[in-house]
Amino acid sequence: MLGHNASRVKIISALSPVALAAAGSTAAYNLAGFEFATVLAQLGSGGSAGTNRVLINVMRSATSDGTFAGFGASLPNLSANNQLYARSFSLDSSAGWYKVSYDNNNNGSHTMGIVIIAQAARTAPVDQEGQTTVFSDV
Numbered sequence: 001m002l003g004h005n006a007s008r009v010k011i012i013s014a015l016s017p018v019a020l021a022a023a024g025s026t027a028a029y030n031l032a033g034f035e036f037a038t039v040l041a042q043l044g045s046g047g048s049a050g051t052n053r054v055l056i057n058v059m060r061s062a063t064s065d066g067t068f069a070g071f072g073a074s075l076p077n078l079s080a081n082n083q084l085y086a087r088s089f090s091l092d093s094s095a096g097w098y099k100v101s102y103d104n105n106n107n108g109s110h111t112m113g114i115v116i117i118a119q120a121a122r123t124a125p126v127d128q129e130g131q132t133t134v135f136s137d138v
Contacts, residue, residue, distance in 0.1 A: 006134040007125040010034065010118040013132060014100055017044065017113035023103040026114060028064045029129075032096030035120035038088040039100055041075055044111030045082075053110055054078040055103045056085070060095040068099055091118070 014026040031037060041056045058073035073089040091098075100114050128134055 005137050008119070008121060010116075010121065010126045010128060011132045011134070012116040012118070012129050013113075014039075014116050015102075015112065015114035016131075017042070017111060019109050019111050020102070020104060021109040023101070025059075025068075025101040026099050028061070028068070028097045028099045029116065030064070030096055031091055031098050031116075031118045033122045034091050034118035036088065037091055037098070037116060037118040038086055039073065039075070040115040040117070041078065041085045041100075041102075042113045042115075043078055043081070043083050043085070053104060053107050054112065055105065056087075056114070057101045057103075058087070058089065059099055059101060060093060061097045062095045064097050066097070068097075068101075070101075 012029055014029070039056070039058050043054060056075035056078065057070045059068035059070050061068040073087055075085045075087050078085055098116070100116070102112065104110055
């Protein structure tokens with residue numbers, strides 16, 4: 001988090017840990033005003049043994065309801081069973097809206113959660129999403 005506390009980064013619970021049996025995507029989030037972000041995907045149990053279980057793809061668009069396209073920030077061929085995966089990317093595009101798609105490649109139900117952390121905010125403190133609570137530093 002570049003040495004900043006939680007009031008200087010935006011923490012988004014994009015997908016609460018849940019059992020998923022099909023492809024889908026998170027809601028769109030406005031990350032304009034930030035310079036850098038990290039997507040975290042945590043996979044629990046599930047999926048078919050010995051297969052590439054999940055593909056995660058970060059996508060961006062100029063508007064919240066526009067056409068979203070991937071730009072290389074993907075997490076390919078993820079396996080389940082209590083694994084945590086992370087990919088960071090620069091927010092240097094005029095496309096300020098981001099969301100994350102996921103596809104389990106028809107390999108059965110799996111449990112997954114997705115978190116997005118945006119940092120290097122131009123203003124502080126950062127307004128958090130409604131599902132994020134930030135406590136004071138210790």
